[in-house]
Amino acid sequence: MLQKPNPRYYTDDHEEFRRSVRRFIFKEVEPYANDWDEAGEFPKDLYKKAADAGLLQVGFPEQYGGIECDSFYKVILFEERAWGGSGGVVSGLFSHTIGAPHLAMAGQDSVKSAVLPKILAGEKIAALAVTEPSGGSDVASIKTTAKLKGDHYLINGSKTFITSGMRADYLTVAVKTEGENGPEVSLILIDANSPGITRSPLKKMGWWASDTAEIFFTDCRVPVENLIGKEGEGFRLLMKNFNNERLALAAASCGYAQVCFHDAYQWAKNRVTFGKHLSERQVIRHKLVDMATKIEATRAMIDDLASRLDAGELPFAQIAMLKNFSTQTFQFCADAAVQTLGGMGFMRGTRVERLYREVKVMMIGGGSEEIMKDLIAKRLGF
Numbered sequence: 001m002l003q004k005p006n007p008r009y010y011t012d013d014h015e016e017f018r019r020s021v022r023r024f025i026f027k028e029v030e031p032y033a034n035d036w037d038e039a040g041e042f043p044k045d046l047y048k049k050a051a052d053a054g055l056l057q058v059g060f061p062e063q064y065g066g067i068e069c070d071s072f073y074k075v076i077l078f079e080e081r082a083w084g085g086s087g088g089v090v091s092g093l094f095s096h097t098i099g100a101p102h103l104a105m106a107g108q109d110s111v112k113s114a115v116l117p118k119i120l121a122g123e124k125i126a127a128l129a130v131t132e133p134s135g136g137s138d139v140a141s142i143k144t145t146a147k148l149k150g151d152h153y154l155i156n157g158s159k160t161f162i163t164s165g166m167r168a169d170y171l172t173v174a175v176k177t178e179g180e181n182g183p184e185v186s187l188i189l190i191d192a193n194s195p196g197i198t199r200s201p202l203k204k205m206g207w208w209a210s211d212t213a214e215i216f217f218t219d220c221r222v223p224v225e226n227l228i229g230k231e232g233e234g235f236r237l238l239m240k241n242f243n244n245e246r247l248a249l250a251a252a253s254c255g256y257a258q259v260c261f262h263d264a265y266q267w268a269k270n271r272v273t274f275g276k277h278l279s280e281r282q283v284i285r286h287k288l289v290d291m292a293t294k295i296e297a298t299r300a301m302i303d304d305l306a307s308r309l310d311a312g313e314l315p316f317a318q319i320a321m322l323k324n325f326s327t328q329t330f331q332f333c334a335d336a337a338v339q340t341l342g343g344m345g346f347m348r349g350t351r352v353e354r355l356y357r358e359v360k361v362m363m364i365g366g367g368s369e370e371i372m373k374d375l376i377a378k379r380l381g382f
């Protein structure tokens with residue numbers, strides 16, 4: 001944190017929560033993040049530990065074991081997670097934050113009661129499966145089908161790039177159902193261990209500690225009660241959660257940018273070249289100032305938009321601007337941090353080296369930069 005949180009938005013309770021998240025991250029994640037990333041996975045008991053610390057429940061209904069709260073708690077959670085220095089660990093650990101909200105919002109009570117408490121207790125893992133090999137940006141063009149056959153749907157198709165796809169017990173899957181006016185997007189909760197499902201892991205540039213999978217559905221039977229909302233409501237439900245998801249992504253990006261600033265600053269204070277500390281060089285000081293400026297601007301946008309969401313506004317364009325701005329801030333800070341650390345910034349095991357490799361996914365997932373710009377132009381009316 002470069003500057004104290006703005007007291008207009010953050011209460012003592014928020015700050016107590018911030019301290020508890022940070023304690024958890026520094027005790028349970030940060031010391032192991034590098035080893036887990038190199039190993040390509042993190043231990044499954046981390047879900048239970050995160051649930052015991054009250055982190056998995058944030059933002060979910062109390063009725064199912066969640067903790068209802070304002071957007072600032074979510075901002076704090078996503079920002080503070082960054083101190084672990086591994087997007088891979090936390091994107092896997094918190095995949096339910098994209099995999100379970102639609103169920104909580106519009107699922108049948110019987111399904112919610114059976115599934116949500118286990119996910120929020122860290123006993124089961126949830127993932128969201130929208131993207132397909134033929135494309136992720138154009139959600140309306142997905143090809144996976146759900147055909148109604150009496151008391152169940154028959155699912156056929158495939159999904160790709162799915163975070164926690166290998167480990168997940170439950171998948172919220174975007175499918176095409178047959179509507180009166182032709183195929184329409186629907187959401188359905190699928191038990192990931194059902195017959196007819198096969199999964200294979202994918203290797204990637206960063207986020208090594210999280211699993212990312214391709215998932216195939218062949219005549220997979222799913223009970224009709226697992227439909228989330230009504231047939232044809234899938235697109236609306238996905239859009240409904242996008243503002244929250246993008247605010248969370250922005251808070252995470254801002255958090256990673258702060259970690260980059262922190263590590264660059266510490267290095268610059270200690271490293272001596274040509275008889276002086278790097279931090280005494282104007283070029284390096286200006287680099288740090290540019291990082292700090294972008295972080296403060298991102299933080300101001302986050303606070304403003306979190307309060308507007310809590311007030312019931314739907315600032316789609318501004319949230320999309322924030323999503324792009326925050327990921328660009330992260331990209332700038334990761335690049336500046338690696339440059340400041342010099343050769344050490346390029347070494348495996350250095351935190352900013354890992355973060356540098358993790359920037360791109362933030363600019364692609366949750367709505368890519370280009371898609372955000374199209375949305376902004378449309379919302380602003382040009």
Ligand SMILES: Cc1cc2nc3c(=O)[nH]c(=O)nc-3n(C[C@H](O)[C@H](O)[C@H](O)COP(=O)(O)OP(=O)(O)OC[C@H]3O[C@@H](n4cnc5c(N)ncnc54)[C@H](O)[C@@H]3O)c2cc1C
Pocket residue numbers: 127128129130131132134135136137138160161162163164204207212361364365366367368369370371
């Ligand atoms: C590590 C990782 C984890 C992921 N986790 C998940 C997950 O858990 N669940 C899930 O469903 N998906 C997940 N995704 C997928 C992610 O959401 C998609 O990659 C993203 O939506 C983009 O889709 P795509 O890769 O198919 O690219 P495409 O949609 O094919 O787009 C390719 C490029 O073209 C650009 N583009 C597309 N259309 C236009 C246009 N009209 N005008 C201009 N430019 C355009 C895009 O911005 C992008 O740069 C993950 C991806 C990664 C890399």
